Amino acid sequence: MNAQATNRPSPLRSRPRPTLFLTFAALGALAALAAAPGCFSARSSSGGGETTPPAPARLIRTSDIALPDGYVIEVVATGLNFPTGVTFDDAGQVYVTESGYSYGEVFTTPRLLRVEPGGRATVVATGKNPPWTGVTWADGAFIVSEGGVTEGGRIIRIAPGGQTQTLVAGLPSFGDHHTNGPVVGPDGFIYFGQGTATNSGIVGEDNHKFGWLKRHPEFHDVPCKDVTLTGAALTTSNPLTPQDKDDKATTGAFVPFGTQTQKGQVIPGKVPCSGAVMRVPVRGGTLNLVAWGFRNPFGLAFSPDGKLFVTDNGYDDRGSRPVWGNADYLWAVTPGTWYGWPDFADGRPVAQDRYAPTGGPTPPALLETLPNQPPQPVALFAVHSSSNGIDISRDPSFGHVGDAFVAQFGDQAPDVGKVLHPVGFKVVRVDLKTGVIRDFAVNRGKDNGPASHLKAGGLERPISVRFDRAGKSLYVVDFGVMLMDERGAKPKQGTGALFRITRAASAG
Template identity: 55%
Template sequence: MKKLFLNFLFAGFLLVSLSGCYRMRPSNGGAQIKELPQERKINPVDVLLPPGYSIELVARDFNFPTAVAFDDQNRLHVIEAGYSYGEVWTEPKLIRIDANGSRTVVATGTRNGPWTGVTFHQGNFYVAEGGTQEGGKILRITPSGTITTLVQNLPSLGDHHTNGPVVKEGYVYFGVGTATNSGVVGVDNADFGWLKREPRFHDIPCQDIVLSGLNFETPNVLADSSTKVMTGAFSAYNTTSYPGQVIKGSLPCSGAIMRVPVTGGQAELVAWGLRNPYGLSFSADGRLFVTENNYDVRGSRPVWGSGDVLWEIKEGLWYGWPDFSGGKPIRDDEEFKPPGSDPVKPLLQKYLNQPPQPAAVLGVHSSSSGFDFSRGTTFGFTGEAFVAQFGDMAPQVGKVMAPVGFKVVRVDVATGSIRDFVVNKGKRNGPASWHNSGGLERPVSVKFDPAGNALYIVDFGILKTSEKGSVPLPNSGVVWKITRK
């Protein structure tokens, strides 16, 4: 008994010691570089690939590119976001890349980016407009550049945006991220910039929910920061909640997958309870999958150690946000408790259903984003999902001891196994700017060509982060192409 007690005592001491070391050591994220370079280096030999594969540069000097699509003539098209974290706005654009390398701007949007995704279907492009200024939209763009809005006023004025889209059986499917990190508006949202623009904005549930009544105290960042305010879940800043309070669900809502007819109309709910559903793709057998960017260690309700998730979406289900992570409850769980902080408490009094189990759990703070399925034997790994990992945004999202993400991984959705596919050469993983090399910087999406023979990687470019915020390097975006020899 004495030996058992001593072992227990030692284990507790070890945990406390490790927690103390974690708090004391500085963050070492991949984007925590001393200063932005004047220009980006490009050198494909700095990228490590599996044997039998090669990488080449397709085009460079894009301003915040986020996705590519191919038209019915197999011509490559790139979208530039028009917005970057760091509160930098430019014009979002749809750009055609011709066979000779020349570029043609097909369409230009307004200051309501980021344009986060694009797909081509039966003669038209469909684009997700993030909605930082006016709310999210789904746009239809003709090859001649005519823009039609299919749905608008989506609730994406906060931390996360309107994402996707993909098309199936006459519907455009898309994601809308949450306003906040974990359900409560706080000081971090003022730091991100949107709270002062939209002081009454907050998360909107898709169905009726019952609150546990937790409220969180913060400095009053909208008035006198020497005073304090209390804010509840799914409520505007400086608005309290109470136990048993019912928040009525409505559409459109936040943290959800929705769809709209390709001809336009009202948004319909597919599934919800997803913090930031970013990448959407249908598998060869017609199943819808989505990547979810999961919780950060920030704000009034920080959550620690929450890995990004690849989900198979079942219509009508709630996927657990803001009280679950990857199918696991975060309430009173040491796994999700930030070192030195109190356990995370639930915001909801009742749950709509038990959240399902994910197809795969990806790296914590990896920012696993756009993805596509390999559908042919020429490229290999048929049926696996290739996922672009944008990379950590530390220290804003929480501390990391080494860079996370900044690569492309492949996922066997049948088993959940994850393998690196494209990484930068070096003793440790990290972006090219961190290595001072010419490889990958921030992969934000991938797309196979129509034949399935080549994988295109959209590389957003250099984005420096610090406690003060994010600073992007304009015109540092790149499109890469990977083929099998």
């Protein structure tokens, strides 16, 4: 273990800072103000990862984390290497997945770990096809989402003894976003998300920076159903021919880098596909499409009444078709519905000035016809907050039954676009009836940000949350320190942690 930790539960008396909830109108007004010449364009980016490197050993101090009155937090394990998910077997034993990969092109070994009393980790299984993005327990085994940057995405089943079986293979997961989830639905099926290859539908220079365009120059987004294109295409320098500074490439939507499209061209849909939620029987079988038109459906959770909710990372201000000022979303999923990617954001068309980068063009529409009119999100999270893992409270002993809890990984500025202050780096609570979002677990201090930015000992990058089998404790997976600069992500191995939040026995 390379992190110092305070393992004793620490009651926190001060409440988290209140969260500002923005309506669609308020978000539009804020975007218009920031897009105008002045403060936003003049100031440099100041994201949570754009900070002086922290000390080699991460300090973890639970007293630096504020919770609502009546809740306590404790450290379960430290020294984890890019942890992404947590689950529990039938006996309530705790297990964690380590990704095996991080943005910044850092490769390690994906692992499933059993967390022993005292925080010691025992390896249950290892893999060779990272990242492992999440895990759940179903039908006496572990179900893991294998992101597949090297061999393509998979859903795998791991027996308690470590034997592995592939339930789904060939998922389009070589790109920016990966195979996510999984979660067990009330019908007994395994539900999971599949992110898109690109930011907004067109392969570009940013995908070369992410590392995958060089490995897989033929890769691109795949629609779930047939789509008809406007023929919009964008021209950039060609990063695949760095020796020729004058070489340009023009690329359309849903095609490989350097491939043009025509107005009225139909791109055939198929399953598996990009930007979708899909499901498969718990023992394997036919893969079914649930819904599509997401950008990066990372977290999935079912409410007590059986409704599926999905967190979705919004567009970035990067690549050939940058989209400015777009929130992350929480969707209530209706099967068979298209949710708007790549032509809608926040439930509105992106082909309008409010989504144009400062000094840049308005994003062109890519689809000639819409599969359906996209619905509105249940809630809008802060722009670039990277709102990821989700679970929904179901036990009165914890409280807030029916509310969602969401882990916010935090901004990855400047890669995703400029921010004027750190965004995310906390756990928030969402009222699913009203869409109102409130801070739940957040680092203390007058400013927001990860512990490394605040020079404190609290949360770094929460990536997943999961209630235990009884619903009495909320576990928070913290990916660890990941710094950012103009060249990309700089993750720090061995700085991940697992926390547990419970309600004090005396709380009403």
